[in-house]
Amino acid sequence: MSTTGLREKLHILINKVSDEDLPLVYQAVDTVVTSASNWWENKDIIREFDGRVQSWIDNETSGYSMADIDQEINNRKKA
Numbered sequence: 001m002s003t004t005g006l007r008e009k010l011h012i013l014i015n016k017v018s019d020e021d022l023p024l025v026y027q028a029v030d031t032v033v034t035s036a037s038n039w040w041e042n043k044d045i046i047r048e049f050d051g052r053v054q055s056w057i058d059n060e061t062s063g064y065s066m067a068d069i070d071q072e073i074n075n076r077k078k079a
Helices: 004-017 022-037 043-057 066-078
Strands: none
Touching: 004 022
16 A cells, blocks of 8 residues: 555544544554654664674674675666
8 A cells, every 4th residue: 555545544544533532542543653753762773773882892793884785776677
C-alpha cells in the first residue's frame, strides 16, 4: 500500500474512533513516531550496533567498501 493510502486509512480511523478510544489511538501513534525519531535512545538498536562494531573489530565479519555500496545502489536503480 502506498504512503498516501496509509495516510488516508489513518485519517479514516481517527475520524471514526470513539471519543473514549481516541486517547489510546493517539498514544499508539505517538509512541511509534517518538521511538522512530529517537533511535539513539533505543537500547536494542544500540546493542545491535555495538555488536556489529565489535564483530568488525574482532574481524569476525567484514564491512562493505564504498565501491561495494555504490555497486549495490546502481544494481537496485536498474531493477
